[in-house]
Amino acid sequence: MAEKLVMTSQGLAVPDHLVIPYIEGDGIGKDIWAASKEIIDRAVSVAYAGERSIEWKEVLAGKKSFDMTGEWLPEGTLSSIKEHLVAIKGPLETPVGGGIRSLNVALRQDLDLYACVRPVRYFEGVSSPLKHPEKTDITIFRENTEDIYAGIEWDSESVEVNKVIRFLKEEMAVSKIRFPETSSIGIKPISSEGSKRLIHSAIDYTLKNGLTKVTLVHKGNIQKFTEGGFRKWGYELAQKEYADALSDGRLVVDDIIADNFLQQILLNPERFDVVALTNLNGDYASDALAAQVGGIGISPGANINYETGHAIFEATHGTAPDIAGQNIANPSSLLLSACMMLNYLSWYEAAEFIERALEDTLSNHEMTADLASQIEGVTPLSTTDFASCLLQKIAR
Numbered sequence: 001m002a003e004k005l006v007m008t009s010q011g012l013a014v015p016d017h018l019v020i021p022y023i024e025g026d027g028i029g030k031d032i033w034a035a036s037k038e039i040i041d042r043a044v045s046v047a048y049a050g051e052r053s054i055e056w057k058e059v060l061a062g063k064k065s066f067d068m069t070g071e072w073l074p075e076g077t078l079s080s081i082k083e084h085l086v087a088i089k090g091p092l093e094t095p096v097g098g099g100i101r102s103l104n105v106a107l108r109q110d111l112d113l114y115a116c117v118r119p120v121r122y123f124e125g126v127s128s129p130l131k132h133p134e135k136t137d138i139t140i141f142r143e144n145t146e147d148i149y150a151g152i153e154w155d156s157e158s159v160e161v162n163k164v165i166r167f168l169k170e171e172m173a174v175s176k177i178r179f180p181e182t183s184s185i186g187i188k189p190i191s192s193e194g195s196k197r198l199i200h201s202a203i204d205y206t207l208k209n210g211l212t213k214v215t216l217v218h219k220g221n222i223q224k225f226t227e228g229g230f231r232k233w234g235y236e237l238a239q240k241e242y243a244d245a246l247s248d249g250r251l252v253v254d255d256i257i258a259d260n261f262l263q264q265i266l267l268n269p270e271r272f273d274v275v276a277l278t279n280l281n282g283d284y285a286s287d288a289l290a291a292q293v294g295g296i297g298i299s300p301g302a303n304i305n306y307e308t309g310h311a312i313f314e315a316t317h318g319t320a321p322d323i324a325g326q327n328i329a330n331p332s333s334l335l336l337s338a339c340m341m342l343n344y345l346s347w348y349e350a351a352e353f354i355e356r357a358l359e360d361t362l363s364n365h366e367m368t369a370d371l372a373s374q375i376e377g378v379t380p381l382s383t384t385d386f387a388s389c390l391l392q393k394i395a396r
Helices: 029-047 062-069 074-086 103-111 158-168 192-208 227-241 242-245 258-267 279-292 332-344 348-363 383-395
Strands: 006-010 010-013 018-022 053-058 086-089 117-122 137-143 153-154 185-187 213-218 251-255 274-277 299-302 309-315
Touching: 018 029, 018 074, 029 332, 029 348, 029 383, 074 086, 074 103, 074 258, 086 227, 086 332, 103 309, 117 242, 117 279, 137 192, 137 279, 153 158, 158 185, 192 213, 192 227, 213 227, 213 258, 213 279, 227 242, 227 251, 251 258, 258 279, 274 279, 299 332, 309 332, 332 348, 348 383
Parallel strands: 018 053, 018 086, 086 309, 137 274, 213 251, 213 274
Antiparallel strands: 006 010, 117 137, 117 299, 153 185, 299 309
């Protein structure tokens, strides 16, 4: 009988037969989830000779949820993920013109999934704009709950923004708002607590995975107390809690200005192992790095609270409604996110089966249209044919 995950003082207690909620996703979500589920189940079955399994429990969010329940994000979905700790999801459509600002942001904030983790690596056979894309092997830790994604802002010429501007001018002696009559105002909260727990997770990940360097990416040369605080608190944390690792060379912590970072990932990507960033910088860097290795179609992602154990693993791309239902979508982002999930559960062997199958398949130029269209002479595979290639390789 399948059981739930439990968070203990020693970490996650993972039963051999496990219940995991999933959100199918909108647009191409149905296509890529069907393919991914079969591959995940096959990898788990083969890796553990049937001794482990996943029982999938569908929960609703997005357009499918709205059509069925009238709600974009039902309370029952949040309750189920809270109860089961770990979930996986496809891409979600967000309502236009009102309601929830972003379903993804809502899930992250409601569950306090403070670490957005995105490992970026190159797969041989995939087209890249770089001469040496294989040098890019970087894991991103992006703070997920603060910064401008807190959503604190007021529209130009509104009653609320006029109050804020008046307070800033009269109470705080702010004189640098160039055009106060027509300015919108946003507030960017960055805390020592939020920064330190994110950087703590990045350092723990680095040491656990046999890596060495954590780089703090920031714009502290301009924003001294928010971005600069992120940098300062990161160094303080490292010196206080990881002094032994720093002194014996197992850990190196450095920092870099965000705009220089975007240069260096093109010129010298091999100088980075793990990078920790504030939310907005992390948003830019995630997509920029994904483009270096072939695009977000093969980029996995996870949103994790390492303290409570809650985690949602997700496809990082959009819903692509123009190709939904046509059996041509690429499931690789969701599959690699599933690998992250399996590694999170310490089911490393199953994750390795999927990763090796993807490596072999892509290196043979067996790929879906999004990747095949970038390489002359490559015939694209359908979603189901691509999945069949992976299933065959896992079975072998």
